[in-house]
Amino acid sequence: MKAKSGEFKVENYSLELRTQGFCDIHDITDAGREKVASSGIQNGQAVFFAVGSTAGMTTVEYEPGLIQDLKVFFEKMAPQNEVYHHEETWHDGNGFSHVRASFLKPSVTVPVVDGKLALGTWQQVVYIDFDNRPRTREVIVQVLGV
Amino acid sequence: MKAKSGEFKVENYSLELRTQGFCDIHDITDAGREKVASSGIQNGQAVFFAVGSTAGMTTVEYEPGLIQDLKVFFEKMAPQNEVYHHEETWHDGNGFSHVRASFLKPSVTVPVVDGKLALGTWQQVVYIDFDNRPRTREVIVQVLGV
Amino acid sequence: MKAKSGEFKVENYSLELRTQGFCDIHDITDAGREKVASSGIQNGQAVFFAVGSTAGMTTVEYEPGLIQDLKVFFEKMAPQNEVYHHEETWHDGNGFSHVRASFLKPSVTVPVVDGKLALGTWQQVVYIDFDNRPRTREVIVQVLGV
Numbered sequence: 001m002k003a004k005s006g007e008f009k010v011e012n013y014s015l016e017l018r019t020q021g022f023c024d025i026h027d028i029t030d031a032g033r034e035k036v037a038s039s040g041i042q043n044g045q046a047v048f049f050a051v052g053s054t055a056g057m058t059t060v061e062y063e064p065g066l067i068q069d070l071k072v073f074f075e076k077m078a079p080q081n082e083v084y085h086h087e088e089t090w091h092d093g094n095g096f097s098h099v100r101a102s103f104l105k106p107s108v109t110v111p112v113v114d115g116k117l118a119l120g121t122w123q124q125v126v127y128i129d130f131d132n133r134p135r136t137r138e139v140i141v142q143v144l145g146v
Numbered sequence: 147m148k149a150k151s152g153e154f155k156v157e158n159y160s161l162e163l164r165t166q167g168f169c170d171i172h173d174i175t176d177a178g179r180e181k182v183a184s185s186g187i188q189n190g191q192a193v194f195f196a197v198g199s200t201a202g203m204t205t206v207e208y209e210p211g212l213i214q215d216l217k218v219f220f221e222k223m224a225p226q227n228e229v230y231h232h233e234e235t236w237h238d239g240n241g242f243s244h245v246r247a248s249f250l251k252p253s254v255t256v257p258v259v260d261g262k263l264a265l266g267t268w269q270q271v272v273y274i275d276f277d278n279r280p281r282t283r284e285v286i287v288q289v290l291g292v
Numbered sequence: 293m294k295a296k297s298g299e300f301k302v303e304n305y306s307l308e309l310r311t312q313g314f315c316d317i318h319d320i321t322d323a324g325r326e327k328v329a330s331s332g333i334q335n336g337q338a339v340f341f342a343v344g345s346t347a348g349m350t351t352v353e354y355e356p357g358l359i360q361d362l363k364v365f366f367e368k369m370a371p372q373n374e375v376y377h378h379e380e381t382w383h384d385g386n387g388f389s390h391v392r393a394s395f396l397k398p399s400v401t402v403p404v405v406d407g408k409l410a411l412g413t414w415q416q417v418v419y420i421d422f423d424n425r426p427r428t429r430e431v432i433v434q435v436l437g438v
Contacts, residue, residue, distance in 0.1 A: 086358045098361070
């Protein structure tokens with residue numbers, strides 16, 4: 001494969017999401033594609049980063065059944081109504097949100113190959129808001145490469 | 147530490163894997179090392195990315211006991227024979243595969259330092275196929291840096 | 293947004309941590325900030341990478357309650373006293389450490405925007421040592437960009 005080299009560029013974009021909390025899952029793939037196109041970068045990577053400690057990022061086949069399955073799964077993994085020590089610190093009732101977010105982690109890196117995100121056909125990038133109230137959230141989409 | 151600078155390069159490689167599904171774990175460390183060497187890149191990073199929504203990527207000490215432990219663990223976490231809402235959408239029986247994949251996530255980033263992947267001695271990069279049938283899968287190994 | 297371009301640089305830093313094992317959680321955010329500042333890189337990314345197969349990396353609101361919650365959570369997910377096949381290979385009693393580490397994964401990528409890590413106010417980068425004994429561990433903080 002031919003090496004892609006040239007002038008390196010970084011483009012930092014910020015997305016604003018209105019979220020409902022309680023495992024609210026947002027497909028941000030199209031926004032990511034648009035940022036990659038707008039960057040003009042042909043080869044490199046896109047980093048999707050959830051700013052804040054009660055949200056996470058992953059990929060999934062975005063269809064209603066799986067969205068429901070993920071909610072069930074996260075509830076099983078870190079139930080909302082268990083007792084969390086976090087409550088002793090802040091009394092804001094979102095210990096489950098933090099544990100889920102730390103577990104899923106805030107970033108996903110997707111290679112950019114020939115100007116496109118190298119995702120599978122049924123693979124979407126999703127932001128998952130785990131908090132316990134509606135919020136306005138920030139996602140950074142960073143595209144870097146040549 | 148001396149800064150490494152110079153002409154930035156990106157190399158995108160594609161690996162083809164024949165997988166059996168059901169938590170089939172493939173050690174792709176040597177393939178990654180080969181791609182790093184072939185890229186000529188001395189400092190930067192290697193991104194290992196699983197294309198598709200029923201596989202994930204992580205690191206592990208690749209030895210038969212732990213391979214077995216991971217299978218047991220993923221089965222406990224998202225059992226194959228539970229009821230998944232995904233089934234209502236596609237009837238393909240792999241809801242458990244999707245949930246496991248979304249949870250493990252598709253990429254691992256490893257720094258490249260002085261021409262080598264900065265892995266520990268007992269730390270291998272593995273692709274885990276969670277699907278429920280044999281498949282031919284694509285992994286992107288992207289090496290970028292100087 | 294204006295593209296940031298210029299001479300690409302990579303800086304690889306190594307942190308040494310003294311860890312106690314058993315889900316010992318270290319806040320390495322300040323060390324990361326110091327490395328970003330010292331690199332002089334204004335836009336790009338910082339990769340935090342745990343060398344070795346019994347530790348992981350994530351972000352969390354670093355406060356005593358959540359630190360305790362994460363310990364409880366990992367113990368529930370992969371209990372220390374279950375039987376692990378890893379034991380048959382090495383007899384070192386840390387099967388639970390490996391499973392937790394593979395699940396959490398070794399790296400976190402944080403965008404660097406205008407010279408700063410793009411973390412939320414209550415979002416810290418943490419290294420989690422899952423091993424079953426005190427150790428001296430290595431973390432790579434790699435800053436790359438322009």
